[in-house]
Amino acid sequence: MLITIPGLLDPDALAGIRTSLETVGWRDGRITAGVQAARVKSNRQADLSTRTGAELHRRLYDAITGNAIFEAAAQPRKLSKLMVSRTGEGEGYGTHVDNVLMGSGDTRIRTDISFTLFLSDPQDYDGGELTIDWAGMVHSMKLDAGSLLLYPSTSLHRVETVTRGERMVCVGWVESLVRTAEQREILFDLANLRANLSKSLPIEAPEQLALAKITANIRRLWTNS
């Protein structure tokens, strides 16, 4: 399931993040890629190890994890460290599958879901679509700045070569409490149904209670602790 979250960053948050990005250092993106991916990766990544970098990381992290749609769709147990990358003219990231494990020690996660938070306005660059092979179909995605895309880490995907301008994004990975994309989709549909039902029915209505019970018990079956 591909899920887009429009406007995850509001214009003020986006502007603040862009301003901070003007002050960070950049290094070769291949250092964080796996062996196969490094051969096809061509971009630069923000150095988030400085004080400004860490503050920027915290702002991005809080915005992403504080978003209710992200929470409902991803059911995160843990997130990877976030990365911010910039891809200029002639650069891109060829077809690859993401590493199964990210991080080390206590912060090591299994990658179930990948996400991209777009930071550049689409009209500021050509090319640079995130192209995902999913369920036998190819999806080419270029979202508005501030919008986030979630896609299964199990997919082959690539970033098309940028032919004009520059593409800036924040990427990261989720280890989910719920193992499969099919299960997550059902839980996400249930969460949306409950949210919609709440607009017209009081929370103590029998239909609401029945749906709350069904949702809770399916989550009990599918949540891995």
Ligand SMILES: O=C(O)CCC(=O)C(=O)O
């Ligand atoms: O830049 C993107 O949208 C995705 C990057 C990517 O596939 C990766 O970092 O593994």
Ligand SMILES: [Fe+2]
């Ligand atoms: Fe990737």
